[in-house]
Amino acid sequence: MDPCCGPRDSRRYDAVFDSVFSAAVARRYARRGLRALERGIVDFVVGAGIVGASVLEVGGGIGEIQLELLKRGAARAVNLELSAGNEEDAVRLAEAAGVVHRLERRVGVDLALAPGEVEVADVVVLHRVVSDPSSDDRPGKRPSKCPQPMTPRSPMSEVHA
Numbered sequence: 110m111d112p113c114c115g116p117r118d119s120r121r122y123d124a125v126f127d128s129v130f131s132a133a134v135a136r137r138y139a140r141r142g143l144r145a146l147e148r149g150i151v152d153f154v155v156g157a158g159i160v161g162a163s164v165l166e167v168g169g170g171i172g173e174i175q176l177e178l179l180k181r182g183a184a185r186a187v188n189l190e191l192s193a194g195n196e197e198d199a200v201r202l203a204e205a206a207g208v209v210h211r212l213e214r215r216v217g218v219d220l221a222l223a224p225g226e227v228e229v230a231d232v233v234v235l236h237r238v239v240s241d242p243s244s245d246d247r248p249g250k251r252p253s254k255c256p257q258p259m260t261p262r263s264p265m266s267e268v269h270a
C-alpha cells in the first residue's frame with residue numbers, strides 16, 4: 110500500500126492499538142467522560158442536527174464519540190477499525206449505554222481501499238486517526254513519499270456533517 114495511506118501490514122494496528130491501549134482509554138472515559146476536543150466534536154454535530162442521523166466513524170477506537178451521538182439521538186452508527194483490540198471494551202461500553210443495538214462495529218475494512226463496502230452516512234467523524242502507527246507521520250511531518258505535507262485541521266480531527 111502507498112505509505113501515505115497506511116502500513117503495508119495492517120496487523121501492525123493490532124500491535125499498537127491493542128487491548129491494553131483500549132482498556133486505558135475506556136477507563137479514562139468511564140471515569141471522566143469525553144475530553145474537551147471530543148466534547149467539541151459532539152457539540153458541533155449535535156448543533157448541526159443529530160436526531161435520526163446516521164454516523165460513520167473511521168478509526169473510532171472504543172467509540173466514545175459515537176456513543177455520545179447515539180445517546181443524543183443519532184439513529185445508528187458504524188465504526189470502522191483496523192485493530193481488533195478495542196472491540197471488547199467498545200461492546201461493553203455500548204451495552205452499558207443501552208445503544209448496542211444501534212451500533213455496528215466493523216474490523217478490518219479500510220475505507221480508502223474499499224469505499225463501496227461502507228454505506229453513506231449523514232455524519233462522518235475522524236478523530237486522532239493515524240495512517241501508520243509505526244512511521245513518523247505526526248502532524249506537520251512529511252512521510253517520506255507523500256507529495257504534500259500532512260496538515261490536519263485541529264489536532265487530527267475531522268467532522269463532516
Ligand SMILES: C[S@@+](CC[C@H](N)C(=O)[O-])C[C@H]1O[C@@H](n2cnc3c(N)ncnc32)[C@H](O)[C@@H]1O
Nearest residue numbers: 122126168169170189190191192236237238239
Ligand atoms: C490513536 S487511535 C484513536 C482512536 C479514537 N479515535 C480516539 O480518539 O480515542 C487511532 C485508531 O485509528 C485506527 N485506524 C487507523 N487507520 C484506520 C483506517 N484506515 N480505518 C479504520 N481505522 C483506522 C487505529 O486502528 C486506531 O484504533
